Amino acid sequence: MERKNATYKMVMNSLFIVLSIVLSRILAIRIPLGNVEIIRFGFGTIPMFLAAFIFGPLDGFLVGAFADLIGYWINPMGAFLPQFTLTSALHGLIPGLVFKYTFKKRINYWTLAVSCALGELVGITLTPFFLNQAFGVPYAVLMPPRIGGYAVSFFLNPLIVLLIITRIPQINRLLENK
Numbered sequence: 001m002e003r004k005n006a007t008y009k010m011v012m013n014s015l016f017i018v019l020s021i022v023l024s025r026i027l028a029i030r031i032p033l034g035n036v037e038i039i040r041f042g043f044g045t046i047p048m049f050l051a052a053f054i055f056g057p058l059d060g061f062l063v064g065a066f067a068d069l070i071g072y073w074i075n076p077m078g079a080f081l082p083q084f085t086l087t088s089a090l091h092g093l094i095p096g097l098v099f100k101y102t103f104k105k106r107i108n109y110w111t112l113a114v115s116c117a118l119g120e121l122v123g124i125t126l127t128p129f130f131l132n133q134a135f136g137v138p139y140a141v142l143m144p145p146r147i148g149g150y151a152v153s154f155f156l157n158p159l160i161v162l163l164i165i166t167r168i169p170q171i172n173r174l175l176e177n178k
Contacts (some may be wrong), residue, residue, distance in 0.1 A: 009055055012174075013063055016047035020067035023047065025075045031145065033137065035078065039145040045091045045123070045153075049116055049161050052096025053105075054174050060092025083130040087122055095119035107165060107175065112158035117150075120157070124150050 024044020031039045048067065052060025068088035072080055095115040103111040128142035165171055 009059070013051055013055065013059055016051045016063045017067045017070060020044045020047040020063065021071040021074065024067070025071050025077070030077075033141065039142075039149065041149050041152075043157070043160065045116075045119065046157060046160055046164075048088075048092035049095050049112075049119065049157065050164065050171070052092045052119075053099050053112075053115070053161065053165070054171060057093050057096030057100060060096040061089045062092070064092035065089035079134075081130065081134055083134075084127070087126045087130065090122045090126070091119050094122060105175070107162070109158055109162055112161050113154065116157045116161065117154050120150055120153050 021044070023046065024040065024042050028040045028042025028044060044067070045064075048060050048064045051063040065085055065088060068085040072085075095118060098118050099105060099111065099115040103115065124143075124146040128137075128139060128146060131137045131142055132139060165175060
């Protein structure tokens with residue numbers, strides 16, 4: 001029975017990886033400055049959050065890392081920088097840690113909002129830092145659109161995650177079994 005659960009978990013995480021790639025690389029709004037993408041607004045972090053909330057922080061970390069690596073391999077956007085893979089992996093790890101250890105896996109809007117917000121905080125702090133270090137893009141250009149996107153994602157991401165968790169019976173059962 002344990003092998004069946006491991007296979008199911010691997011398949012679900014693979015689906016989360018593919019969904020993250022599609023949502024962040026194909027269905028996202030991108031704003032470039034020269035050859036550097038300074039902002040990308042999409043919902044590619046939601047599958048990372050789901051993996052972290054359902055299966056744990058390590059799975060969120062792996063989904064984030066593999067989504068970035070495979071996504072770059074399929075659809076490269078500029079030079080490959082491993083710092084962005086780390087940032088993507090932290091998008092899955094941090095919300096999972098907060099949700100599991102701070103909120104003890106209690107599901108409501110505010111526990112998901114705080115968990116997702118702390119994960120998104122990585123995106124508005126580390127990503128501009130890495131863009132500034134690698135390409136010299138000034139923070140004055142990078143920060144305003146990220147803060148605006150953060151304000152929107154603070155309300156939308158947990159709402160979408162909550163709707164998915166509570167409205168899809170298969171996912172709801174996974175959380176009840178943990």
